[in-house]
Amino acid sequence: MKDYKADFKILKQKINGSTIAYLDNGATTQKPLQVIKAIEEYNKLYNGSPHRGAHYLSVNATKIYEDTRGKVAKFIGARNSREIIFTKNATEALNLIAYSYGMNNLNAEDEILLAITNHHSNIVPWQIIAKKTGAKIIYLDCDKNGQIYKEDIDKKINKNTKIISLSHLTNVFGMVHPIEYIIGKGREYSAITIIDGAQSVPHMKVDIGSLKPDFLVFSGHKMLASMGIGVLYGKLEKLEEMEPFLSGGDMIEYVDLYETSFHEVPYKFEAGTQNVEGVVSLSAAIDYIENIGIENIETIEEELLKYALKKLKENKYVEVYGGEDLSNRKSLLSFNVKDVHSHDVATILDNNNVAIRAGHHCAQPFIKHMGLNSTCRASFYFYNTFEDIDRLVDSLGGVRGVLGYGS
């Protein structure tokens, strides 16, 4: 296996004598030198306000910004770069859709269909919109492995369903949801479909051209880029009919004292000076990912997941969630150690420089639905190694002992 960590100096540094086994990629990923260098170069040579000035630096910043829009479109298989809107992150993109589309298109008879597995960012905005519009939120159930299922989907989509919004790859159990089926169903009932790709886009091929959702959102910082840059893909005809979300500079045509006409899509949704530095990082991140090949990333992570599941199961005190079948699972595993709360597990692992996430993972409804209080989550990226997993498993072996239980 290639040593991708050579490009990730943060993973080569030693803290109290050892490197960090970084297994919290579902929260945020690390940046390769190529991304860090691109950001530095931009700030050294090209920084300027995009879309405004006529001078060299502004023109360059505009070019970088707009070229990346095209690169993102190509990366996810969108037909038109105008369908790509830069946001702060996936959360902001979901809020944009909720406020701009949901608030203006829903009424009291309508239903918003969410999956019980959704992240808070794909629940809370809808609750706010539902309260304002009177629309009803309906949840897709999941089985004991955290997977939604066809019978329930068929039962819950009906002529009142106006919005369907769910994760492609879930952030607690790592389930790939059958979004092709959902999107097809949505089309059948004229409901719009919103795919939260925050976990999927960094880890698997996501092709708008074949999936054809109405919206897809994802975050840059979960795929090697900076925090503070995210993407909203929307079908052009949907974006055209939507009202702006944030308003102000750069998103306008003419501003009179009491009336304003808005700029065209995508600029209509990008108010104020944008995060060009973040866009630069996203551009370099996409280059890096494409250089490895998203299919290769999938293969590497498949091996890691298989290995991790096998090793974790060797410890009889560790319960791994999501079942044995890895065919529709990717990039992460949730588990608990018998008698020990996940936060104590994370603290004890941290002592060995093994970084995992503990808690409810911003998915309280799902955690409760599964009868859990919290879980430990190890989430991988292509730069992880079997050795990282060995360190995870070894550290877990000592957890119960620290708390005075027999191991």
Add this chain to the structure above:
Amino acid sequence: MDLNQIYTELIREHNKNPINKIKMLDATISEKGHNPSCGDEIILHLKVKEDTIVDASFSGIGCAISQASTSMMIDLIRGKKIDEAEKIVDIFLKMIRKEIDNKEELEKLGDAIFLKNISNMPVRVKCGVLSWHTLKIALEKVKEDN
């Protein structure tokens, strides 16, 4: 960081055998404390007669630090007058914020003094103080009702 300074024998014991963890059916107030960012959730049950906490217990789920901290706090306040309990809460929170090193004052915390090492672990401080904040709120409510 030495894990034994965090997960001391005392914390392990209180966590493993939470003698004070029992629902109180005749509580005069049950106050919910919640750490939204990590999911720890405790309910503190108090039986207050006039100005005295005649009994206390807790229920809920949380990490070893929050469970042990709650259990120790209950040992400490059971039988105490409200204003005494408030004083103890104040000393505890000051200890965690490293605002106090008066030995005489700290001794009033009994076993809970062994929680002071969590002040060196910023991410776990909120686990340690959860029940103490909850007690403070509960006692304020009791005083309002009196």
